[in-house]
Amino acid sequence: MWIFEYRDLIQVLTISNLKIKYQSSVLGFAWSLINPLFMMIILYIVFSGIFKISEKQFALYILIGIVTWRFFTSATNLGMISIVSQPGLVKKIFFPREILVFSSVLSCLISSLLEFAVLFCILIILQVSISSSILLFPIIILIFFGIAYAFSLGLSSLFVYYRDLNQIWDVLLQAGFFLCPIVYPITVIPEKYLDIYMLNPLTVIMEIFRDILLNGIFPPLWDVVYVSLWGLFLLIFGHYLFSRLKIRFAEEV
Amino acid sequence: MTGPSDDKETPQAAIVVDHVSKKFRIPLEKKYTVYQHLFGIFKGGYYSYNEFLALDDISFTVNHGESFGIIGPNGSGKSTLLKLIAGILYPDKGYTRAYGRIAPFIELGVGFHPELTARENIFLYGSILGLKKNQIREKYDEILSFSELKKFENMKIKNFSSGMTARLAFATAIQTDPDILLIDEMLAVGDEEFNYKVVEKINEMKEREVTIVFVSHALRLVQQYCSRTLLLSKGKIIQIGDTSPVIEKYLQITREHQ
Numbered sequence: 274m275w276i277f278e279y280r281d282l283i284q285v286l287t288i289s290n291l292k293i294k295y296q297s298s299v300l301g302f303a304w305s306l307i308n309p310l311f312m313m314i315i316l317y318i319v320f321s322g323i324f325k326i327s328e329k330q331f332a333l334y335i336l337i338g339i340v341t342w343r344f345f346t347s348a349t350n351l352g353m354i355s356i357v358s359q360p361g362l363v364k365k366i367f368f369p370r371e372i373l374v375f376s377s378v379l380s381c382l383i384s385s386l387l388e389f390a391v392l393f394c395i396l397i398i399l400q401v402s403i404s405s406s407i408l409l410f411p412i413i414i415l416i417f418f419g420i421a422y423a424f425s426l427g428l429s430s431l432f433v434y435y436r437d438l439n440q441i442w443d444v445l446l447q448a449g450f451f452l453c454p455i456v457y458p459i460t461v462i463p464e465k466y467l468d469i470y471m472l473n474p475l476t477v478i479m480e481i482f483r484d485i486l487l488n489g490i491f492p493p494l495w496d497v498v499y500v501s502l503w504g505l506f507l508l509i510f511g512h513y514l515f516s517r518l519k520i521r522f523a524e525e526v
Numbered sequence: 527m528t529g530p531s532d533d534k535e536t537p538q539a540a541i542v543v544d545h546v547s548k549k550f551r552i553p554l555e556k557k558y559t560v561y562q563h564l565f566g567i568f569k570g571g572y573y574s575y576n577e578f579l580a581l582d583d584i585s586f587t588v589n590h591g592e593s594f595g596i597i598g599p600n601g602s603g604k605s606t607l608l609k610l611i612a613g614i615l616y617p618d619k620g621y622t623r624a625y626g627r628i629a630p631f632i633e634l635g636v637g638f639h640p641e642l643t644a645r646e647n648i649f650l651y652g653s654i655l656g657l658k659k660n661q662i663r664e665k666y667d668e669i670l671s672f673s674e675l676k677k678f679e680n681m682k683i684k685n686f687s688s689g690m691t692a693r694l695a696f697a698t699a700i701q702t703d704p705d706i707l708l709i710d711e712m713l714a715v716g717d718e719e720f721n722y723k724v725v726e727k728i729n730e731m732k733e734r735e736v737t738i739v740f741v742s743h744a745l746r747l748v749q750q751y752c753s754r755t756l757l758l759s760k761g762k763i764i765q766i767g768d769t770s771p772v773i774e775k776y777l778q779i780t781r782e783h784q
Binding site for chain 1: 550551560561609612613614615616632637639642646649650653655656657658659
């Protein structure tokens, strides 16, 4: 298995990604933490007015949504360009191409974990009661990572052949932002659409995160199984697509 | 790298290339975008590309410990052949096999990141070339002293001259210690003194019976290093054998074209 055989390369590539990302701006790594907080404040001001909710719970509700969503967008955006942005490597050196995608998504996960750490501090400061359900957090993050990696596998291999995919993905992500319960409570969804609405695995993941971080309860077991199955399905599909398309990477990049 | 096992191969073979053909697709209208692609389907020109036969039914064997040259005019398929051997490209027909640890790169310095320091780049580049972290740590001082860049350890690569970058690349790459080395164009990387070290290193590798496949336009170097040479033209083998007559043949067909 290449993940094990090339673990040193994965580690070095991931750390290099992070170094490059953080040293190219003055505040570097601090930005990635300030950014979601600013977004939370703005969205809270706007949407607490719209939904007439003004409790601190709702601000945290939004923040969890944002941090979760940010991982998905940054991972898929960086993952998508991971093959195309390294034409030299793809054309001149042999190694499993999946590594480029994997290490990109992994570096986004590490950034995201730092954001979650800040979120965690805020929860403690605001005295939200943390329960033992927090122990589920690593498992959920792992499933979430699998989903983001699977998306990135598919996107990165398609992007080699279709160079405007990033534009399309941008629009889809924009739609996704409002299709997921990030800035509004799920209660605003009309009853008759709720079943369809809850099919979205990202929605379910956000709800699980809120259960374990904010509400301090265990999520329904079925929800966890449901997103795991999605992860598995997407990984198989993403991997299949990538293996089919990687054959001409070195020619098309 | 794939294909049926073949019993008639001699055990000394380092590289076997068996009936390899490679086609490249050249789109008639570049359809790189989803929009253009969809539009193309409606117009009915879905698979509108020409095929260009870069390599046509190539078969040869490189023996263990041999230095093997590949020469030919531009566009004759030399680099394509090297990429197929390295596993970077996939053949459409036939197969290539390498017996022994094959160096995964065909060009030096690809994989360096300009925004990282020399130190960070040694680890990055070394890992890309397949070295383990502890191997790099072990060889770290040797890499720096060989490339004569000890003073610049913490400088970003973007501030390096091209000669310095190339020296660092070569010094790192030789640590991979492969059984088979593929080189696309010669390593004319530094000043005279460093070039001398490069030559020494390559001679040392030859003595250790490292198989070297060497693509070049520098016929003098091919003559100097390679015992056998392959002449390619338009994707076909024109001649293969001892270096001198093959180079003569190459010069002859070049003259005929003029």
